[in-house]
Amino acid sequence: MPNLETVVSEIVDEMRQRSDRGEVARYIPELARVDPGHFGLAVIGADGTVAAAGDCDVPFSIQSISKVFTLTLALGMVGDKLWRRVGREPSGSPFNSVVQLEYERGIPRNPFINAGAIAVTDLILSRHQPREALGEILRFMQYLAQDTSITIDEAVAASEQRTGFRNVALANYMKSFGVIDNPVEYTLGVYFHHCAISMTCRQLAVAGRFLAHSGRDPSTGLSVVQAERAKRINAVMLTCGHYDGSGEFAYRVGLPGKSGVGGGILAVAPGKASIAVWAPGLDAAGNSHLGRIALERLTKRLGWSIFGE
Ligand SMILES: NC(=O)CC[C@H](N)C(=O)O
Incomplete structure (x- = not known):
């Protein structure tokens, strides 16, 4: 299995070089001013290992x-x-x-x-x-x-x-x-x-950990919600988290995920990791364009899609 930190930094490098960045949300004037050149990624594994790169510590609007x-x-x-x-x-x-x-x-x-x-x-x-x-x-x-x-x-x-x-x-x-x-x-x-x-990718990935670990934050051992509830929230994220782009996200990434028009996505690899990505440019459905591409590469390289390798 490839090393998590290597995969994360490779993806950040690849995304930085792309010129297709999508369009920032214009209907909220304050978001229209955000630089579409940003890209951040943070992944927190089950054992608490953090792999984060790019603008992973720059706060953005989670929407x-x-x-x-x-x-x-x-x-x-x-x-x-x-x-x-x-x-x-x-x-x-x-x-x-x-x-x-x-x-x-x-x-x-x-x-x-x-x-x-x-x-x-x-x-x-x-x-x-x-x-x-x-x-x-x-x-x-x-x-x-x-x-x-x-x-x-x-x-x-x-x-x-x-x-x-x-x-x-x-x-x-x-x-x-x-x-x-x-x-x-x-x-x-x-x-x-x-x-x-406003949150950074790193903060968001920490906040999402309970969804990846049966309702419990593994760093504190404290239960946030019952395992069954976490499972169900993940199910709604998978089917509805990207609006009319939810099918495409499941097809390409294969994880429960929730997007925002600030360009962030929180994705959950059950039992494995909590992942936050930020790239402000959006696709036609209002989901982060490069965020989705980055997550597709991440799950493919690590074999993390819930639907198989
Ligand atoms: N998709 C979004 O992130 C939309 C949230 C935004 N605050 C709105 O209500 O339009």
């Missing part, structure tokens, strides 16, 4: 990757009742699509498209004031990443709050079906802010 953690928190609060508000089938639609919601009477297809994540945020909020809910989400991220320096990028949150018209539409539409309990502006305020959490 929709936060939805994995808000789903985890909300399941901890309300349990399987969550699935009365949100489905768990792939949508086959873009992350911010409006059409399905009308056909399905305001119940979002899954917790990772924007509508589903907004409904999940609303569940977390229902027990708190917006500031407390946001504090709880941020503290959960800091706890999982074992790093209290993680913060929210207020400029990114404000940028989205000014321009997130589609999310406002989705939230209002769900509210009309009674799927959103709180004032729409409160729910969206918390949603925009948790999407604006």
Whole structure:
């Protein structure tokens, strides 16, 4: 088996040389300013070995990757009742699509498209004031990443709050079906802010370890969620984590993964590793272009696809 550190540094070198970098997200003005030349990769093996290279210590906007953690928190609060508000089938639609919601009477297809994540945020909020809910989400991220320096990028949150018209539409539409309990502006305020959490690949890979190890953080031995819940979150990541690019991601990479329009992807190799990659340029489905290519090479060289060598 090739050496993990060698594979990681080879992939970073290969990705740095590529000229096809995708397009940074332009619909959030603050993200449009990010340099598409960045590339970072961090992999943490089961024994805690870290292989990280490139811009692995540069913070970026995690955006929709936060939805994995808000789903985890909300399941901890309300349990399987969550699935009365949100489905768990792939949508086959873009992350911010409006059409399905009308056909399905305001119940979002899954917790990772924007509508589903907004409904999940609303569940977390229902027990708190917006500031407390946001504090709880941020503290959960800091706890999982074992790093209290993680913060929210207020400029990114404000940028989205000014321009997130589609999310406002989705939230209002769900509210009309009674799927959103709180004032729409409160729910969206918390949603925009948790999407604006800023983290490095290294921090994100640490935060994802519980998903790779049956719900438990192997460095502390502490259980974050039951093994069965980790398994199910991974299943939803595999089928829905890349929106209408989820099939392609499973086909090429073969791991549960969650992307964000900041260009990050968190991927989980069950029993083996937690992986975070960042390359800001996106493909047509809004997933990191080079991030996916890098993960495809990683799983191929290490034989890590869950579907076989
Ligand atoms: N795919 C994403 O990362 C989308 C998240 C972004 N905050 C939005 O709501 O549009």
